[in-house]
Amino acid sequence: MKKNLVKYLLVLFTIIIISTFQNCDDSITSSDIANLVMPDSNVSYSIHIAPVFEVMCVGCHNSQTSEGGVDLSSWANATRDPSVIFPGSDSTSILVWTIERLPPYPPMPPFERLKQNHIDGIRIWIREGAKNN
Numbered sequence: 001m002k003k004n005l006v007k008y009l010l011v012l013f014t015i016i017i018i019s020t021f022q023n024c025d026d027s028i029t030s031s032d033i034a035n036l037v038m039p040d041s042n043v044s045y046s047i048h049i050a051p052v053f054e055v056m057c058v059g060c061h062n063s064q065t066s067e068g069g070v071d072l073s074s075w076a077n078a079t080r081d082p083s084v085i086f087p088g089s090d091s092t093s094i095l096v097w098t099i100e101r102l103p104p105y106p107p108m109p110p111f112e113r114l115k116q117n118h119i120d121g122i123r124i125w126i127r128e129g130a131k132n133n
């Protein structure tokens with residue numbers, strides 16, 4: 001009887017430890033941006049833009065792997081090159097062109113087009129000055 005109780009407690013303890021560690025994992029996943037709706041104005045880098053970049057772009061655009069010389073892992077890196085993101089002018093920003101372009105040019109991300117609302121939000125954020133807000 002006692003042995004079973006010890007086993008039971010061990011299993012319970014293990015489950016608690018595992019679930020605690022799972023809760024600690026705060027990395028952003030695609031489910032986090034599935035319901036993300038960008039507003040028509042006052043688009044925020046930290047609330048709206050960074051999660052989309054994180055899930056959809058940073059795998060190929062970070063400080064180690066910066067495909068096309070583009071690093072989107074932080075606001076400072078993303079806004080470093082004004083030809084990629086030109087604060088105040090979405091239509092002259094290469095980034096906007098790449099997320100909207102159609103085959104035969106590879107769109108960004110290459111395998112899954114961003115939602116139109118997210119494309120619009122990125123445009124508005126750039127038009128509003130691409131601020132670190």
Ligand code: HEC
Nearest residue numbers: 056057059060067068070084094095098099106108109110
């Ligand atoms: C699977 C890898 C991958 C993902 C994910 C990805 N890219 Fe790229 N990206 C590339 C490669 C490879 C290039 C260089 C070749 C090219 O320009 O097509 C590139 C180039 C670029 C360029 C430079 C284009 C130019 O002509 O100078 C921009 C801007 C860009 N990506 C933005 C994005 C954005 C924004 C996202 C997310 C919405 C994204 N990428 C997601 C692989 C990726």
